[in-house]
Amino acid sequence: xxxxxxxxxxxxxxxxxxxxxxxxxxxxxxxxxxxxxxxxxxxxxxxxxxxxxxxxxxxxxxxxxxxxxxxxxxxxxxxxxxxxxxxxxxxxxxxxxxxxxxxxxxxxxxxxxxxxxxxxxxxxxxxxxxxxxxxxxxxxxxxxxxxxxxxxxxxxxxxxxxxxxxxxxxxxxxxxxxxxxxxxxxxxxxxxxxxx
Amino acid sequence: xxxxxxxxxxxxxxxxxxxxxxxxxxxxxxxxxxxxxxxxxxxxxxxxxxxxxxxxxxxxxxxxxxxxxxxxxxxxxxxxxxxxxxxxxxxxxxxxxxxxxxxxxxxxxxxxxxxxxxxxxxxxxxxxxxxxxxxxxxxxxxxxxxxxxxxxxxxxxxxxxxxxxxxxxxxxxxxxxxxxxxxxxxxxxxxxxxxx
Numbered sequence: 001x002x003x004x005x006x007x008x009x010x011x012x013x014x015x016x017x018x019x020x021x022x023x024x025x026x027x028x029x030x031x032x033x034x035x036x037x038x039x040x041x042x043x044x045x046x047x048x049x050x051x052x053x054x055x056x057x058x059x060x061x062x063x064x065x066x067x068x069x070x071x072x073x074x075x076x077x078x079x080x081x082x083x084x085x086x087x088x089x090x091x092x093x094x095x096x097x098x099x100x101x102x103x104x105x106x107x108x109x110x111x112x113x114x115x116x117x118x119x120x121x122x123x124x125x126x127x128x129x130x131x132x133x134x135x136x137x138x139x140x141x142x143x144x145x146x147x148x149x150x151x152x153x154x155x156x157x158x159x160x161x162x163x164x165x166x167x168x169x170x171x172x173x174x175x176x177x178x179x180x181x182x183x184x185x186x187x188x189x190x191x192x193x194x195x196x
Numbered sequence: 197x198x199x200x201x202x203x204x205x206x207x208x209x210x211x212x213x214x215x216x217x218x219x220x221x222x223x224x225x226x227x228x229x230x231x232x233x234x235x236x237x238x239x240x241x242x243x244x245x246x247x248x249x250x251x252x253x254x255x256x257x258x259x260x261x262x263x264x265x266x267x268x269x270x271x272x273x274x275x276x277x278x279x280x281x282x283x284x285x286x287x288x289x290x291x292x293x294x295x296x297x298x299x300x301x302x303x304x305x306x307x308x309x310x311x312x313x314x315x316x317x318x319x320x321x322x323x324x325x326x327x328x329x330x331x332x333x334x335x336x337x338x339x340x341x342x343x344x345x346x347x348x349x350x351x352x353x354x355x356x357x358x359x360x361x362x363x364x365x366x367x368x369x370x371x372x373x374x375x376x377x378x379x380x381x382x383x384x385x386x387x388x389x390x391x392x
Contacts, residue, residue, distance in 0.1 A: 125369060158363075159382045162361075162375060163355065163358050165362040165365055183355055
């Protein structure tokens with residue numbers, strides 16, 4: 001890897017943590033300079049705009065979550081097992097820590113951009129569509145395989161994602177795991193009861 | 197009302213809408229100046245700091261929601277009726293519009309402040325505690341009156357609030373009412389089935 005490319009990746013990784021806690025839109029460039037130890041020119045040599053850097057930092061954060069989902073799903077034989085594995089993922093130490101420091105990058109970018117920044121909102125929509133789609137896909141498989149009763153898989157997926165995101169928000173706000181645990185227990189029982 | 201007090205109230209009301217869409221922390225003072233038509237000095241004559249103005253604008257937004265809750269609850273004989281009235285409140289035209297423009301001020305301030313600003317976070321915590329408490333109070337009444345089975349009212353309240361906030365977030369992100377409607381239908385059925 002060339003030195004320029006290594007620096008670029010380091011900036012993206014450091015900005016990812018910073019922007020997800022301090023705000024994708026609200027964090028001043030001076031903070032990115034402080035965290036990376038670079039001058040403004042040293043940062044913008046690698047990115048044609050602040051928006052480009054923001055979008056890459058966001059994608060970096062989402063990619064880490066995507067990879068963790070992928071690993072949790074490997075080898076799950078049934079849709080029920082797969083959904084429970086995804087829910088249980090939130091109990092892992094890494095996820096636990098992330099809830100308290102930053103929370104969900106997709107929700108964070110959504111809240112900051114929904115009424116304020118169409119470019120960032122498009123990125124949040126794309127990532128959220130993928131997240132809801134992952135749940136929908138598993139639920140649809142469970143319906144096809146006769147694990148869950150017939151019904152609209154997207155509706156069930158939206159309810160699951162809404163509850164999880166709300167749980168992350170409450171637990172991060174209060175720095176208290178209890179709301180998230182309550183949501184997880186509720187959803188697990190919902191899945192085990194076949195969404196009835 | 198003295199002229200100074202009237203101006204102060206107008207700034208708070210105008211800032212409330214602006215900050216809830218553009219960000220409580222991220223909105224530059226220049227935007228508050230544009231929306232109010234005042235110079236910086238004209239704004240800060242009335243507020244000793246940007247934080248004071250932000251907190252008053254937030255409290256203005258929360259007070260409007262509190263009043264709407266109060267009206268929806270008036271005359272409801274049972275806890276079930278009261279909870280369904282609160283859920284149905286989200287279908288009113290005003291709430292519907294608010295979901296698409298700004299969303300929930302408490303969630304917005306929570307997401308912006310949870311890892312970044314302890315003073316604003318304290319205000320978000322206070323308002324969220326009140327919101328969860330309102331649900332908890334109704335659910336506890338329903339348990340006492342034998343409408344709902346015994347169980348932890350706070351747990352049930354947290355799950356309801358998490359789902360609602362997540363639904364608001366999804367609907368505002370996609371400017372699509374469907375996720376919110378899915379969440380409302382799910383929670384209504386949950387209340388009607390006595391949280392079983």
